[in-house]
Amino acid sequence: MAEVTHSVVFSSDGQWRNRPPSRIPSLWKSYLYQLQQEAPIPKRILCNREVHGKPFHYGREFHGKISREEAERLLVEDGCYLVRESQRAVGQYTLSMRFGGITKNFKLYYDGKHYVGEKRFDTIQDLVADGLISLYLEVHAGDYIATMCMESKYEDSPYMTLNSYKRKITRNWVGNSVRYGKDELALKKEMNRCETLHEYDRPPVEEETEGIDVAQFEKAHAFKVNNFIGLPWCDFCGNFMWGLIAQGVKCEDCGFNAHKKCSEKVPSDCMPCLKYVKRVFGVDLITLVKAHNTLRPFVVDLCIKETEKRGLDVEGLYRVSGFSDEIEICRMVFERDCECADISRTAFEDVNVITGVLKLFFRLLPIPLITFEAYSSFIAAAKKPALGEKLESLKEALKNLPPAHYQTLKFLMAHLYRVADRQKYNLMTPQNLSTVFCPTLLRCPEIGGVPDQLTAWHAESTVVELLITHQRQLFDH
Structure with missing residues (x-):
């Protein structure tokens, strides 16, 4: 497979191709976004008969106790789906959906949200839409997804590029004049005044802090699975984060967005921001000082x-x-x-x-x-x-x-x-x-x-x- 670079173009067959490097590299790579747009649209197969004992959390996509063969007969094109009850196990439900000309069956659960795996959805429609996107990307970009993280370099990532200025200006701001809002002349005056005071009347002596770079204090990112709104992009690899919900993870302290797999390669260099760290008490000490x-x-x-x-x-x-x-x-x-x-x-x-x-x-x-x-x-x-x-x-x-x-x-x-x-x-x-x-x-x-x-x-x-x-x-x- 060709090396993944910052610049991606698309051929007439919809496959990704490398482009000669540009003097100004593209930070965001839209290949996965285009594939998501091409994924099948979910189509609910309605049940036209009355089904007794239908669970309250299912709608007309519920067909009751029907066999796999009957479900396959109803699902004629990609994106079609229905919900059926197991004929052998009472109270167990299956999501049947069509993809790639094949009917796929998944055990379906409900605990206030609908789910077949880790992600939980408000509606079956959203669950199916998200599943179709994942299946479509797995088929058309499986190799790309497998390598996009490994072939990305953190030092060239969008995060490092966009935050280079911020990281630079936060260095060496720890001096007394910054922490206490005093200029150099005011500090000298206070030091001279302290010379005339009794030992125990003097304010606490401030130790020398020159050379201590708070920005360099090591701190791991506080990544949590996040439901992104809009078009989310990975700050590590620059690729689109696909799906409808739980598309990736977000650092609660600095806002770093990443695919879950990409987050595992991010070093412990979180730069907490007051936009996210809004409390003082009960906050990790390193997070607070940074x-x-x-x-x-x-x-x-x-x-x-x-x-x-x-x-x-x-x-x-x-x-x-x-x-x-x-x-x-x-x-x-x-x-x-x-x-x-x-x-x-x-x-x-x-x-x-x-x-x-x-x-x-x-x-x-x-x-x-x-x-x-x-x-x-x-x-x-x-x-x-x-x-x-x-x-x-x-x-x-x-x-x-x-x-x-x-x-x-x-x-x-x-x-x-x-x-x-x-x-x-x-x-x-x-x-x-x-x-x-x-x-x-x-x-x-x-x-x-x-x-x-x-x-x-x-x-x-x-x-x-x-x-x-x-x-x-x-x-x-």
Whole structure:
């Protein structure tokens, strides 16, 4: 079979042919669309007699208990179809349809939708129409479909071509001036002002982020089967996605459209878009930071900044809970205003509301800050006999975290270290803080049975306490 290229032309017999490459390659390939247009049109064979016991979800295409031979006699041309009840098994139904001069029979099911395979349809007519399209393409373009994915190159795909500019401008936007909306002069003024402040009155120190490219954080696409409206095209191979429903898959985070087979070849380079990522809480952490192009979730940055501004000496910080109604209101402010959320003293007088929102954010993460994959290595480190061994093992365990998780954990532990440093006033020691945070930062994946909860909690608490106490030694500064 000839190689599939970007440019396809059609000969008089309707077969696809290669064309010499153009200086401007065609992104979209219409061969499969043309074939879909040529597929047989479904024609319902009506039953002219009254059928007793006809199921309510079938119409006049239902012919009752008739034999295969009788069905074949009624189906005289391609596209014709009817529904009949099995003569041997009561309550079982068959879809008989004509294609390629042959009558094909399929077991038919109904659970609120009609289906013979994975796809579910509102009407029998739609089911047959979709089936005829699939059969027609299988006959006339089977080889083409089998190779279109394998012979396509991701770097030349429509997705990469159309998104090259977007991917370029999202790089290196993580600096302080972008995240906090300050220009270079304003940042210098604030740094000079901080030099005159007492150590504990200064805002949290921002670590150097130059060279960290959020756009390069690895993230798999969140593909889900999708019912496309209009004429859908595959962003990987550029071919038309045939059928009436469930034509392919769509990434819920960036909108990448693809045939199901093509989606298996797409690398983990999803670039989430705020058009699709419309929530803040309960969103995967990597998705959130890539969608907002920030090194860490802005909720974490803003809550920690506000807490250190006015709450380091508050007794029981993080242990005492704010009112749940106010915490919910604060959460909704973040969902509505994102980075512009007002969580100042004027808006929320009780700092425990701010700390409550921060804990809620971590608790609602679908993948915890210390990921399920890294959990066992952290717990194993906590069980080492000597402190030196624990710390060395923890440094290795930290390497198992995705960059977004690592950077967020690093920032949080530096903050909790500063909180513990003020334990004379807030009465929150590293041990107390670890007791509060270990249930939200670590969650046992429970592989191979449910673990001993007491043993697991003790190890988890030890992990967080060590991360707080030795954060300067464990994290790269």
